[in-house]
Every structure is written in structure tokens, then in C-alpha cells.
Amino acid sequence: MSSKLIRLIGKSAPAALVAALFATAALPVAAQEIELKLSHFLPAGHGMHRDWFVPWGEELAKRTNGKVKLTVFPAGSAFGNPARQLEQATSGVVDIAHGLRGVPAGRFNRMGIIEFPFLVETANAASRTLWEMYPKHFAGEFPDTVKVLGLHAHNAGLIHTGAKQVKTMDDLKGLRIRSPSPQINAMLQQLGATPVGLPPGEVYENLQRGVIDGAVFPWDPINSFRLFEVTKFHLDARSYTASFYFVMNKRKYDSLPADVKKAIDDTTGAALTERFGDWWNQWDAPGLEAASKKGNAMSSLSAEERVRWRDALKPTTEKLLTDLEGQGVKDARAIFAEMQQRIAKYEGAKK
Template sequence: MAAAVVAGFALTGTAGPARAQEIELKLSHFLPPGHGIQRDWLQPWAEDLAKRTNGKVKVTIYPGGSPFGNPARQLEQVSSGVVDIAHGLRGLPAGRFPRMGIIEFPFLVQTANAASRTLWDMYPKYFAQEFPDSVKVLALHAHNAGLIHTREKQVKTMDDLKGLRIRSPSPQINAMLQQLGAIPVGLPPGDVYENLQRGVIDGAVFPWDPINSFRLFEVTKYHLDARSYTASFYFVMNKKKYDSLPADVRKAIDDTTGDALAVKFGDWWNAWDAPGLEAARKKGNVITSLTDAERARWRAALKPTIDKLLGDLEKQGVTNARAIYTEMQQRVAKYEGKH
């Protein structure tokens, strides 16, 4: 009997200290695996979590093109527990997170640093209520102010936009483009190349980064640095999964997200934008900027649009929309050194 007990211990491995079971966290996003968001942020973050937890945590990343890469499904996947963590685009599906979406209003912000830090500063008071209780918000951020990229027609002025079909990421940008005379077309980033190539759309609004990561420099010729809008993103985790983790793992997640993460997006987006600008230059594409006079003209033309957007939000129940917009203006001005 004694021999049998010893043999049993040997087979089960219970004769010595039990080995801690590895915790796998599934993380999804909608961008290509070579994008800077995975290369410079998500993958190093995953490795950092493993290091901080002595190998206890393994993060498996599912990028765009994977079964979990649908840009419109990121929040639902986390909320339902299909994945544990996700990075998603606020404007997909349209109408989600209307308070947070105010950061995307025309000519409000120019830098990813100012936009991202403003969003995170204002999250507890204004945006937390927009997210379901089933998720824990790890970060909010936005990209550097975007450009207008076109296939055949160069855009230098508001008049040049008239009648052009331009890909847009959100209702806010739809309203801006309509006011300026263009026809907005809603498309996920991954669908833009083919639609430009086929002439279904005439152009797109993007920062420089996707021009390289989606190779859009191949199907565009002209780039107007309008710096007129941004798009915002969320980084969330399943709340039940987070709560089930050991204390040291939760601490590792907390220490590497939130405030610690918000301050990094400015430098990251500057680095992610650089290859897009370089790719367009190498191809010989034409790159121009709005003149000061034309910028002032666009701003004046868009004042009624901004007022209407705020009024629409108020009608939808966002009664403090104007207060949010004013506070965003103040915080952005502080971070961009405008006062």
C-alpha cells in the first residue's frame, strides 16, 4: 500500500510544491499585426505583464484579420467574455459613447497627447457612465489630428471638397465633411484601400499612420494637412475576469494602464505617423497644408456644425454636452500650450 501511495504521488506530481497555473488573457484589436499599436504598445505591454507577474500571465493577441478582429465587435467581445481585453474604435458602431465623441469635434484638438490626456482626465466625471458595468476601462486615447487624402483631385480649399466622396470614421466627421461640401462615406479602415482603388470613394480622412499601415499611399496622390479632426479609441477589460485575477496580477495591470498609459500616446502617435509621411514622400505624392486664411474660413464655416452637434446631443439626453465641450477646449489648450 505504501508503495502504491508513493507511486500515486509520483504520477500526480503532488509529492512536491504545486506549480502555479499560467493565466492566459486573450486580447483583440482591429489593426494589422505590424501596426505600431501592437508592435510598440500591446506586445511590449503583454511582455511587461509576464515579467511583473514572474511568468504567471500570458497575453495572446488577436489582431485585425483574426476571428476576433472585427472593428465593430471589440466591446461586445470583452463584455461577453469572448476575449478578456480589447482595443476598439469609439465610432464603430456609429453613435456609441456620445460624450467621449465630443473630442472628435472639428478643430478641437491637434495632438494625440492633448486628446488622450484630456479624455483620461475627464473619464471619471463624464465618460465612465457610458461604458457597461461588464467592462473595466484601462485607457482612452485619440490620434494626432488627421489629414484629407485624395485619389485624383487635389484639395487645397473648401471649394475643392464639393461633391467628393470621403471616407469618414464617425458622425462628427460626417457633419464636418457635409458642411464643407463633401459626401461622407462610413467605412472601417481595412476597407478603404479597395474602395479607393476601385474609385468607389474619392478620398479618406486619416492621420498619417494608416497611410503606411494600410498602404494607402499606393492609391492616393494628394494629402492635405488640415489638422481638423481626431478619432478616439478605448482599451477595456472584462470586469469579471479582472476581479477573478490574483492581487499581484491586478496590480500589474493597474500600474501599466490608466494614468501611466495616457501620457505615452503622444510620443507613440508621432512615431507611428512618421512612416506614413515618409511613404507618401517616397512615392512622390503631393503634400500641402491649409493656409492660415483658409483655416480661418473652415473654422468659421464649421461653427454652425458644432452648435448643431451640441444641440443634437442635448436632444439625445446629453444635457451637459456644452459643459463637456468647454472643458475639453480648456484642457486641450493647456496641454497644447495655448495659454
Template structure:
């Protein structure tokens, strides 16, 4: 053995890690580091990927207080290679994920569980075009949300007339506009400041966001409408995924997809309960709504749905009505399981 070869062999034995490239994955989201999606989903997911790759992968999670935390930038950061995995809000910025947005129409979603499973089951077919260029790790929605206000107590849908309400997506904006409110598109991280300044009067959110964004002290009235939902994506770029070592791709595949999607029902129930508990602890006003009243709203709000479907058809989604019908069928089926 030559001296040079001997040195090379010795170096390989002493420093075996040098021959094994370390993979770093950056995860980003727009919610605070204390939010359930960071604490219960992204951080445990990162640790599991690190474990399954024998420590050859390092995962760093960047929450909403980081330079990568802007709500509107999540999917773009993945496309541009700034981060590897992002959890984003489908409706911000508007004009994307149009087929998936039908789940956000009034009364399509019955629960986080059935809505999330429906989106995931439709991804390979009717929704595939929404996610071209992405490796989709999960799709999910929150439980049907409420109307929250600072000063005015809402006791019926029409009471939102004249109010400036934060809305998370175009479908909810259309709903508020139909009811005579002024919808304001705004990331959830900006709600507290704008409520405090009087820029908006309230917001539509699930219970979870009240605790997650510390709004229980400033939004004191809660109308349990449960009319709408908001949906989310967890994505990475197909190019980045394909360039990863095989064992890292395998670890991602084994820990995402249905493994994540099937847990969102339980996760959202936990997160919503925390928000509800925070509201009750402060003695805030909660106005319940009967199932009979919601059934009446289904008829009342049909024009909103028809208008939204027509807009999607004009935007080139020719099968929008077929997607809507299929979503209703699958949501009902998953709700029975």
C-alpha cells in the same frame, strides 16, 4: 504520514505549478499585426504583464487579420467574454461613447498628447457614463488628421464637395456633409479595396494610417487640413477584471492607465512620421495649410459644432455643451505643458 498523504505531498513538490492556475488573457484589435499599436503597445504590454506575474499569465494578441479583428466588434467582444482586452475605434459602430465623441468635433483636439490626456482626466467625472461596465485601461486620440484623395487635388475645404469620402466617426461625417461631400462610414481595413474599386474617392485619416493600411500607393493627394481627430478605447469588462488573481490585477493596473496614456503623444508622432515618409518617398502631392487659414475655418465651421451639440442634447446628453467647454479648457492646458 499515511501513504495517501505522502503521495499528495510528493506530487505538490514535483508539480508545484499544478497548484498555481495559469491565467490567459486575450487582447484584440482591428489594425494589422504590423501596425504600431500592435508592435509598440499591445505586444510589449502583454510581455510586461507576463513578466510581472512571474510567468503565471499568458497574453495572446489577436490583430485585425484574426477572427477577432472586426472594427465594429471590439467592445462587444469584451462584454461577451470573447476576448479580455480590446482596442477599439469609438465611432464604429456609431451611437456609442457619445460624451467622448465631443473630442472628435472640429478643432477640439490640438494633438494626440493633449487630447488623450484630456479624455483620461475627464473619465472619472463627465465621461464615466460612456464606459459603464468596462474597466478602462486607456483612452486616446490620434493627431489631427488630413483629407487624402486618389485623383482630385484638394487645395481648400470646399474642394471636397461632390467627393465620396470615408469618414471614421459621426462628427467627421457631419463635417463632410456640411462641406458638400458624401461621407461613407467604413472601417479603415476596407478603404484600400473601396478606393481601388472606385466606391469612394478618398478618406480622412492621420498620416499614420497611410502607412499602417498601405494606402500610400493609391491615395496620391494629401490636404493637410488637421481639422478633426478620432478617438479610441482600450477596455476590459469589470467582471472579468474582478475575477482575475490579485497579482494579475496589480500587473494590469501598474502598466495601463496614465502609464499608457502619457505615451500616446510620442507614439503617434512616430507612427505619423512613418506615414509621411512613405508618402514623400513616392512623390505624392502634399498641400500645406497655414495657421491663419485654420483660424478662419474655426469660424466657418461653427455651425457644424452647434448642430452636433444640439443632436447630443436631443440624445439625452444634457451637459454636452459643458463637456465641450471643459474639453477645450483642458486641451489648451495640456498643450502648454
């Protein structure tokens, strides 16, 4: 406060007001809270929301001495549309978004090779492979308006059906099965089923109404979307996965103070990737438990049937690679081979 202003105040203001002004001037300026908005397409009861997003916000607040407040918008919110996650982050409608790679179709084709039939069985191997290969092979697929915080995939999934149990390839023929991506579409078609593209949140109603006969999912959505109520049979096929991205608006990231950037960097990327294996195992458990309690029938592919499926799907893998090459992904086969090598490192050689 200038001496001239002080003299003016002193002549015209009561002593109490002058004292209050001095006291106010002496107070430090409080650090302004930084709100970060995160959107995803899963219900608030899902493990990702409960075990990842909410605790991550608490961790960011802790590491920045309360400077950061993370607000999470799940499915059912204004920002919960699975097809809009990437655009919401690129446009700055939200600051951070988590989305399913295959929704909408035709996006991140290089990354989508991880979803080829019988390539990977565990979330740990898939997620580590994706992140290790990201800088060289996948970074160019993402717009430069976002910073990629993580990539991951779920444990190899199951085939869940309502009225008809599936144990063999022949059982799949003619069934309408919900699928999350073109890669899984191709797998189902080769096995004799009819794939139907649907976001996870629309599966319950379509199963209930008989629009579809089943769906491919890992165990965790069976609980979080309550699909155990509209399915009766579960085949542990372990023949596919689906992958996800976790991104942040680049302009927002660049605008943050150094300590906030460091908090984000230290809790994403490689550090985040290490957690997906244990997380997915944890998230899958309630789905299996819910279906078991309901009395649903569980089965696995026999060793002979598994070999039959793998052999039947070899042409599918070849066609997927050829199609990618035709779309300009000239190194599709090299990416696929590198994925096989990295996955084998984490899972052991495939039998």
C-alpha cells in the same frame, strides 16, 4: 499522503514506485499560467500592435514572474472586426479589447465631443483630456461589465485623396470621403463633401475601385493599410481627430490574483495615457515617409483658408451640441467647454 495510504502502497507496490510517489508528493504545485486574450482591429504591422500590445504582454509576464500570457488577435483574425470589439469584451469572448469609438455609430456620445472640428491637434492633449474627464463625464457611457483601461485619440488628421488634390474648401465639394464618425461626417458635409462610413480595413479597395475619392486619417494608417499606394494627394488640415477605447471584461479582471491586477493597474490608466503623445508621433512617421517616397503631393491649409474652414464649421459645432442636448446629453456644452480648457493647457490657446 496519509499513513494508511502509505502502508497500503508499501504492501502492494515495488520500492521504486513508492519512492516516485513520495517524490511527486513533495513537489510544489506549479503556478497555473493565466492566458489573457486581447483583440483589436488593426493589422499586426501597425505600431499599436508592435509597440503597445505585444510589449505590454511581455511587461505583464515580467511583472507577474511569468504567470500571465497575453495572446493578441489583430485584424484578419477571428476577433478583428472593428464593430465587434466592445461586445467581445463584454461577453468574455476576449478578455481585453481596443476599439474605435465611432464604429458602430451612436456609441459613447459624450466622449465623442473630443472629435468636434478644430478642437484638438495633438494626441497628447486629446488623450490626457479624455482620461482626466473620464471619471466624471464618460464612465457612465460604458457598460458595467467592462473595466476601462484607457481612452485616447490620434494626432489631428489629414485629408488623403486619389485623383483630385484638395487645397481649399471648394476643392472638397462633391468628393466622397471616408469618415470614421458622425462628428466628422458633419464636418465634411459642411465643407461640401459627401461622407462615407467605412472601417479602416475597407478603405484601400474602395479607393482602388473609385467607390470613394478619399479618406480622413492621420498619417499612421497610410502606411499600415498601404493607402499610399492608392492616394496621390495629402492635405494637412489638422481639423479633426478620432478616439478609441481600451477595455477589459470586468468579471475576468475580478477573478485575477492581486499581483496580476496590480500589474494591469500599474501599466494602464494614467500611466498608459502619458505614452500616447510620443507613440502617435512615432506611428505617424512611417506613413509620411511612405507617401513621400512614392512621390505623393503634400500640402497644408494656408492661414487664410484655415480661418475660412474654422468660420464655416462654427454652425456645425453648434448643431452637434444642440443634437446632443436633444439626445439627453444635457451637459454637452459644459463638456465641450471643459475640453477646450484642458486642451489649451496642453497645446496653448488656439489662434
